[in-house]
Each structure stands twice: as C-alpha cells, then as structure tokens.
Amino acid sequence: MVPLSYYLLLGGFLFACGVIGFLIKRNIITIFMSIELMLNGVNLSFVAFAAHWHALAGQVFVFFVMVVAAAEAAVGLAIIIAVFRTRETLNVDQVNLLKL
Amino acid sequence: MNLPIPIFIAASVIKSVIVLFVLLTAIAYSVWLERKVVGRIQNRWGPSRVGPFGLLQPLADGLKFIFKEDLTPPHVYRPLFLAAPMIAMIFALTSISVIPFGNSITVGGYSIPLQITDVNIGLLLILGITSMGVYGVALAGWSSNNKYSLLGGLRASAQMVSYEIALGLSLVGVLIQSGSFSLRTIVDQQGGHFAGFIPRWNFFHGQFIGFFVYLIAAFAETNRIPFDLPEAEGELGAGYHTEYSAMKFAAFFMAEYANMITVGCLATLLFFGGWHGPLFGPPLMQALLPVFWFTVKVVCFIFLYIWVRGTLPRLRYDQLMSFGWKFLLPLAIANLVATAIAVVW
Amino acid sequence: MSLHLILFLLFGAICVAGAVNLLVQRHPINSALSLIAVMAALAGEYLLLGAEFVAAIQVIVYAGAIMVLFVFVIMLLNAGEEEETKGSRVAILFGVPGVLTGAVLTGWVVLRHSGTEPVPIGALPGPPTEIAHLLFHDFLLPFEVTSVLVLIAIMGAVVLATKPEATERKAR
Numbered sequence: 001m002v003p004l005s006y007y008l009l010l011g012g013f014l015f016a017c018g019v020i021g022f023l024i025k026r027n028i029i030t031i032f033m034s035i036e037l038m039l040n041g042v043n044l045s046f047v048a049f050a051a052h053w054h055a056l057a058g059q060v061f062v063f064f065v066m067v068v069a070a071a072e073a074a075v076g077l078a079i080i081i082a083v084f085r086t087r088e089t090l091n092v093d094q095v096n097l098l099k100l
Numbered sequence: 101m102n103l104p105i106p107i108f109i110a111a112s113v114i115k116s117v118i119v120l121f122v123l124l125t126a127i128a129y130s131v132w133l134e135r136k137v138v139g140r141i142q143n144r145w146g147p148s149r150v151g152p153f154g155l156l157q158p159l160a161d162g163l164k165f166i167f168k169e170d171l172t173p174p175h176v177y178r179p180l181f182l183a184a185p186m187i188a189m190i191f192a193l194t195s196i197s198v199i200p201f202g203n204s205i206t207v208g209g210y211s212i213p214l215q216i217t218d219v220n221i222g223l224l225l226i227l228g229i230t231s232m233g234v235y236g237v238a239l240a241g242w243s244s245n246n247k248y249s250l251l252g253g254l255r256a257s258a259q260m261v262s263y264e265i266a267l268g269l270s271l272v273g274v275l276i277q278s279g280s281f282s283l284r285t286i287v288d289q290q291g292g293h294f295a296g297f298i299p300r301w302n303f304f305h306g307q308f309i310g311f312f313v314y315l316i317a318a319f320a321e322t323n324r325i326p327f328d329l330p331e332a333e334g335e336l337g338a339g340y341h342t343e344y345s346a347m348k349f350a351a352f353f354m355a356e357y358a359n360m361i362t363v364g365c366l367a368t369l370l371f372f373g374g375w376h377g378p379l380f381g382p383p384l385m386q387a388l389l390p391v392f393w394f395t396v397k398v399v400c401f402i403f404l405y406i407w408v409r410g411t412l413p414r415l416r417y418d419q420l421m422s423f424g425w426k427f428l429l430p431l432a433i434a435n436l437v438a439t440a441i442a443v444v445w
Numbered sequence: 446m447s448l449h450l451i452l453f454l455l456f457g458a459i460c461v462a463g464a465v466n467l468l469v470q471r472h473p474i475n476s477a478l479s480l481i482a483v484m485a486a487l488a489g490e491y492l493l494l495g496a497e498f499v500a501a502i503q504v505i506v507y508a509g510a511i512m513v514l515f516v517f518v519i520m521l522l523n524a525g526e527e528e529e530t531k532g533s534r535v536a537i538l539f540g541v542p543g544v545l546t547g548a549v550l551t552g553w554v555v556l557r558h559s560g561t562e563p564v565p566i567g568a569l570p571g572p573p574t575e576i577a578h579l580l581f582h583d584f585l586l587p588f589e590v591t592s593v594l595v596l597i598a599i600m601g602a603v604v605l606a607t608k609p610e611a612t613e614r615k616a617r
Contacts, residue, residue, distance in 0.1 A: 002449055002450050002453045002493070005555050005556050006453065006457075007453075007490070007494070008555045009552050009555060009556070010457050010460060010461075010490070012548060012551050012552060012555070013460075013461060013464065013548065013552075014460060014464050014483065015548075016544050016545070016547070016548035017464035017465065017467065017468060018464075019540075019544045020468055020540070020541055020544050021467060021468050023540035023541065023544070024468070024540070024541065025468075027473050027524065029473045029477075029515065029518060029519055029522075029524055030467075030473050030476050032515070033467065033473075033476055033477060033480050033515060034467070036480060036507075036511065036512075037464060037467065037480060037483065040483065040484060040487055040507070043487070043503075044487055044490060044491075047490075047491050047494050047496045047499055048494060050494075050496065051494040051495055051496065056575055056576060056579055057579060057583075057584075059496050059498070059499050059576060060576060060579045060580055060584055062496075062499050062502075063499075063502065063576075063580065064584075064587060064591055066502065066503075066506050066507065067591045067594070067595060068591070068594070069507070069511060070506060070510070070511055070595070070598075071594055071595050071597075071598035072598075073511045073514055073515070074514070074598050074599065074601075074602040075598050075601045075602050075605065077514055077515070077518045077602075078601065078602040078603075078605035078606040079605055080518060080522075081518065081521070081522070081605070081606050082605050082606065084522050085608070090473075090522065090524050180474070180478075219497070220497070220572075221497050221498060221501050221573070224498070224501035224502070224505065225501060227501075227505055227509075228488075228501055228504035228505045228508075228509060229504075231504070231505055231508075231509025231510065231513075232485075232504065232508060232509055234509070234513055235481070235513070235516070238513070238516055238517070238520065239474075239478075239516075241520070242474065242516075242519075242520045250520065250523075253520060254517065254520055254521060257513050257516065257517045257520070258517065260513075261510060261513050261514070261517075264509070264510070268505075279574070281573060
C-alpha cells in the first residue's frame with residue numbers, strides 16, 4: 001500500500017525537473033526532452049488518480065496525452081531539423097533573427 | 101498461479117535457467133545451421149572440420165571470440181560504446197521470458213506452466229522489449245564515432261521504427277480474432293480443426309495476409325537480408341558494429357540470432373497454433389510432444405530465414421523505406437479493416 | 446515495509462536520478478538516455494498502480510518510438526555539447542528558485558491536505574477491453590479528433606522536414 005500523495009509528489013518532482021530543464025537548457029533538443037518529462041510527470045498523476053478513484057477515464061486520458069506527445073515530437077523534431085538546416089546551430093540563443 | 105511461494109520461486113528460477121541455457125544453445129546452433137545451409141545453397145560444404153558435420157563449430161567460434169583481443173578504439177565515446185552491446189543483448193534475451201513453450205506440466209501435484217512468466221499483456225510486453233532493442237544498434241553506431249557506423253545506426257533506427265508500425269498492425273488482426281493479449285489464450289483458441297483435418301490455426305483462419313506482413317516486417321526488425329541495410333558490408337564496412345571486436349561483436353551477433361528466434365516463436369504462437377499438433381503415445385510422450393511441435397515450427401521459421409538469406413539480394417535504402425510505408429503499411433491496415441468487418445459480421 | 450512500497454521507492458529513485466541526470470548532463474544523448482530510464486521506471490510505477498496496459502503502451506510508444514526519434518535526430522544532426530550563454534543565467538537566477546518554491550509549496554499542500562489514504566494497488570486491473578470500451582464508446586469524439594490531430598502532425602512533419610531544393614526540383 002503506497003499513499004496517493006507519494007505518487008503525486010513523484011509526478012510533481014518530474015514536472016518540476018521538466019520546467020527547470022526547459023528554463024536552463026540551451027540545446028533545443030534537450031528543451032524538447034524537458035517537455036516530454038513534464039508530460040510524463042502529469043501522466044503519473046493521472047494514473048495514480050485513476051487508481052485512487054477507481055475511474056478508468058484517468059488511464060484513457062494518458063493515451064490522449066501520449067498521442068499529443070507523439071504528434072508534438074514529430075512536428076517539433078521536423079522544426080528542429082528545418083532550423084538546423086538554415087542556421088546550423090541547435091542553441092536557442094542563436095536562433096534570434098526572424099530573417100537570415 | 102496457486103503455487104506456494106517457495107515452490108513458485110524455485111520453479112521460476114529453474115525455468116529461467118533452462119530457458120536461458122536452451123536459448124543460448126539454440127543461438128549457437130542456428131549460427132551453425134545458417135552457415136551449413138547457406139553453404140549448401142552456394143554449393144560448398146560450410147563448416148565441416150570441427151567435430152562430425154562441423155557440429156562443434158559453435159564451440160570453436162565461442163572460444164575464438166573469448167580469446168581474441170578486445171579492442172576499444174581511442175576515438176569512441178566510451179560509456180555508450182561499452183553499454184551498447186549489453187543493451188542489445190539484454191533486450192534480445194529478455195523478450196523470450198513471456199513466450200509459452202507448451203501446456204502446463206504436473207510435477208509432484210503442482211501444475212507448472214511451461215513459460216517463465218504468464219502475463220496477460222504478454223504480446224505487448226514483447227513488442228515493448230523489442231522496440232527498446234533498437235537502442236543497442238543506434239547507440240553502437242553513434243558512439244563508435246565512425247561515419248560508416250553512424251550511417252548504420254541511423255539506418256537501423258529509421259528502419260526499425262518504420263517497420264515496427266507494420267509489424268504491430270499485422271498482429272492486431274490476430275488480436276481482434278482472439279480478444280486477448282495473453283499468448284497462452286491466443287494459442288489455446290487455435291486448438292481443433294476445420295472440416296476435420298485443417299488445423300484451426302490463425303494462418304488458415306483468415307490471417308494469411310497478416311502473416312505475410314508480419315513475416316516481411318520481422319525480417320526488417322531483425323536486420324536480416326534482404327533488409328540488412330544497417331550492416332550492409334558492401335557499402336558500410338560492417339555497419340554499426342564496424343568498430344567492435346571479440347565478445348562485444350559476439351554480443352551483437354547473438355542478439356541478432358536471439359531476435360530471430362523470438363520472432364520465430366511469436367509467429368508460431370500467433371499464426372501457427374503454437375504447441376498444437378497431433379498427440380499420441382504414452383502419457384510422458386503426450387506431455388513432451390507439444391514442446392516438440394513448438395520447436396519444430398520455430399526451426400522451420402529459422403530455416404526460412406536462412407533460405408531467404410541465401411536467395412534474395414539486398415534492397416536499396418529508398419526501396420526499403422518506400423516499400424515499408426507505401427506498400428506494407430497500407431496492406432496491414434487493409435488486413436486490419438477486413439478482419440474487423442469479418443469479426444463483426 | 447511492504448513489497449509495494451519498496452518497489453515504489455526503487456522505481457521512484459530511478460525516476461528521480463534520471464530526471465536530475467537529464468538536467469546535469471551537457472550532452473543531449475546522455476540526457477535522452479536518462480529520459481528513457483525515467484520512462485521505463487515510470488512504466489514500472491504504472492504496473493504498481495495496476496495499469497498494465499498503460500505501462501506497456503508507455504514502453505512501446507514513449508520509450509520505444511518517441512525517444513528513438515529524439516536519438517535519431519541527435520545522431521542525424523550530430524549535436525554536440527551545449528555551451529553556456531547569457532540567457533541561461535537569467536533563467537537560473539529567477540526561474541529555478543521560482544520553480545523550486547512552487548514545487549515545495551505543491552508538495553506541502555499535497556502532503557498536508559490530501560491525507561495519506563493508501564492507493565489499493567491492483568484493485569483496478571484496467572483490462573484492455575474496458576479501456577477499449579471507454580476509448581471507443583465514451584471518448585469516441587476525442588479519439589477521432591486526436592486521429593485528425595495525428596494526421597495533421599504527419600503532414601506538417603513531412604512539409605517541414607522536406608528539403609526546399611527537393612520540392613523545387615520536383616516542380617521543375
């Protein structure tokens with residue numbers, strides 16, 4: 001028996017790590033990975049709530065989050081490739097011009 | 101499932117040891133079989149010096165791999181270079197753990213299933229583990245810091261992700277028919293016969309398109325000819341394992357054969373009735389025959405793999421990708437829709 | 446200490462270590478690998494919560510497909526170590542303390558107010574059939590909308606990642 005709050009704390013910690021990574025990382029790919037980490041933290045709380053309230057809808061919602069994450073990864077990585085092709089850098093600080 | 105805990109643990113440990121031993125032996129001897137059969141296809145003898153029919157050749161190969169110097173080139177990214185063969189090997193060996201080899205046997209009053217562990221999402225577990233296996237190849241290619249290896253790793257990850265979709269979709273037809281993810285349930289439903297003599301296997305039960313899609317996708321998933329682009333020796337040196345030597349190379353080699361065996365086991369379980377086959381003879385023989393039939397079917401698959409290797413040329417990379425996305429995937433989806441309509445009807 | 450708690454702490458420790466490692470590592474491929482470790486450990490947590498189908502999908506989709514894409518792109522672009530810049534210092538000065546305060550506050554609230562009612566593990570098996578019923582019956586409209594979303598994402602990815610020269614050559 002593990003209390004619900006432990007799961008929520010773990011999920012919250014992962015989310016916080018994702019936010020920190022999003023803020024301090026300069027590599028655009030790592031920033032994307034931080035977003036995935038945030039989504040994972042949210043997913044954990046969804047599943048924990050589903051188990052707590054005996055409602056499978058929480059698990060179903062995780063699927064929607066995963067679909068959104070997959071779509072986001074596909075489009076985001078395509079954007080990263082397009083950015084790299086024109087600027088030849090992955091550092092977000094150097095991607096600061098609207099026009100080359 | 102109602103075993104007492106100590107007996108459950110003891111049975112699990114014994115089963116794991118036996119399965120691991122059998123799997124490693126099977127890997128060694130499928131290498132032998134491959135060299136022998138490809139030799140005969142190319143009108144030469146294959147291994148014939150070590151032992152009768154070259155049967156001790158795997159042993160000699162193993163000794164050679166162990167005693168070779170284990171080089172680590174200076175320009176590699178060391179942690180991942182060392183980890184990659186282990187990753188490939190671990191995932192290749194783990195996926196065998198949910199494969200059932202036969203019905204339950206009764207020992208000392210306890211019914212023990214012939215399977216390391218029976219989980220009711222067995223099929224998904226295998227798909228998950230094999231989808232993680234791509235990291236071994238990809239990281240090996242990247243960490244070698246060699247352009248041929250990098251190209252091999254890139255090709256491997258793109259190819260495996262693409263064909264995984266067709267592979268998964270080809271299995272959904274079987275899942276719709278059986279309504280379960282448990283491999284044991286799927287096999288149990290394939291017992292019996294149509295019209296008295298045709299076995300009630302899923303292959304004869306409307307899933308032959310699904311089977312062929314699975315077969316082709318499985319060739320690509322295991323990086324075998326005609327889809328062995330990640331290690332195409334004509335263009336990439338040796339692909340992702342160019343920089344590997346001795347046991348690290350052997351780990352990749354064994355992982356490939358272990359994956360072949362897993363894929364063959366899965367095809368047998370899902371499309372060819374698993375351990376179902378004619379039963380006869382005394383009780384002991386009746387208990388062992390299912391395992392025998394299962395083994396025969398898996399060996400047939402491995403032979404098919406080797407046969408294809410000896411027959412077909414390698415595809416070009418763009419051909420591989422367009423085939424996977426433009427032909428195999430639509431075919432798998434069409435099969436899925438047709439199966440769904442047939443089941444609902 | 447029950448077995449469930451031990452397993453929870455084990456997987457949780459892997460999650461925490463992986464998440465921290467993602468932040469500490471400077472090379473994107475190390476960050477990607479630690480994220481994979483986090484996802485695999487999270488699959489273990491889902492198993493503890495009785496959500497075995499979600500756990501399997503987590504490994505197949507997240508760890509096996511999405512992260513392969515990340516690793517693929519890192520390999521393709523040959524991404525190197527990241528370098529420090531001015532912008533990141535501002536983020537450290539203001540962002541990190543803010544996030545930490547928020548996390549501590551949330552943790553305090555969760556521990557204080559939700560009580561510590563135990564989750565009855567395994568009480569909710571979440572069999573694939575029931576999930577399928579929910580997905581294709583109660584949540585049919587969201588499901589179809591996500592399928593459209595995925596279709597748009599596929600087309601967007603193809604349009605974005607195609608080389609401009611390639612389309613020009615085709616047009617000619």
